[in-house]
């Protein structure tokens with residue numbers, strides 16, 4: 041069944057169908073926020089904004105609401121238990137947190153494999169392990185297939201490899217990396233896996249148990265929520281990570297030992313509205329009556345994937361039709377291949393110039409390397425201000441895509 045687009049759009053107060061309204065096509069940078077998320081943040085602040093951990097009623101309510109945030113995100117990613125959800129301000133910080141907490145468990149001569157197509161958030165902190173005598177093997181883009189290849193990973197694995205680190209979707213290419221395959225390869229060699237799901241999670245249903253990933257990081261502000269982020273870790277793995285909090289905090293205080301000073305309470309509570317929205321969207325988009333909440337979320341993402349593939353096709357077809365444009369990433373809009381994060385360069389025109397020509401049209405896109413600087417350098421695109429990137433979310437319409445295409449036609453006609 042098709043996505044109930046009218047319902048979806050009605051849930052995002054910033055969206056409007058007026059002709060002069062903004063078109064948001066910078067969703068890989070940050071999505072719009074659900075009205076219900078904002079309502080819950082407000083409700084938290086106005087009715088339960090006290091410190092958790094005391095015995096009086098409002099404090100226990102605050103603690104329950106923080107716990108509800110963990111439960112909601114556990115439901116969203118299919119974690120086994122809410123303690124597996126660690127909250128923090130951003131994915132960048134969550135990855136740095138993981139690196140800090142894991143370093144003492146690594147020994148001189150141990151190895152980690154790190155993908156070089158990632159956002160720098162998931163590269164730099166791991167490369168810093170070299171200063172501790174850890175060997176870092178770099179998993180490069182395969183220039184023949186223009187993706188990360190599991191066969192290349194296999195060649196990098198050694199008996200001392202403890203961890204494989206990679207993205208599930210490049211924020212430039214939009215291409216899906218088969219993460220279950222990566223995990224299977226890492227586990228065969230006795231290594232754990234840390235996945236950056238930031239560019240994936242707004243587009244497909246995350247299932248950490250199905251993929252058997254050990255650590256998974258993503259940003260809620262890209263999944264229709266507040267500026268807040270998540271580190272999922274398998275319970276037994278989190279137990280073994282170092283305590284980053286006060287010396288008297290016990291090792292089994294999870295996730296507390298990894299959230300020194302506590303996470304943001306109101307944003308954690310605001311996140312409870314995200315799975316509720318997806319369940320409601322699934323009910324309107326083909327879920328069978330009486331289906332479980334997870335099945336309804338799956339129906340929502342199934343409809344989202346179809347709709348987003350149509351949006352991507354509208355823009356990609358236009359890009360394919362131009363002899364002066366090169367798409368950076370798959371030219372296909374097929375949902376099994378990509379999410380609708382689409383990057384391109386135009387021969388002889390600086391990417392900044394194109395985006396600045398679009399800005400007055402009230403269309404939000406952007407140019408640059410998107411902090412995937414090593415990938416952009418590897419592709420030889422560092423000069424010319426990187427790529428132009430248009431990234432759709434499920435609440436975008438085909439007319440949003442058409443407005444962008446008309447704007448690009450106009451920008452390129454006077455070249």
Ligand SMILES: Cc1ncc(COP(=O)(O)O)c(C=O)c1O
Nearest residue numbers: 130131132159161211238239259
């Ligand atoms: C793929 C990817 N990973 C990581 C990050 C960093 O996320 P955050 O802004 O939450 O630190 C981003 C941000 O754009 C991203 O696109």
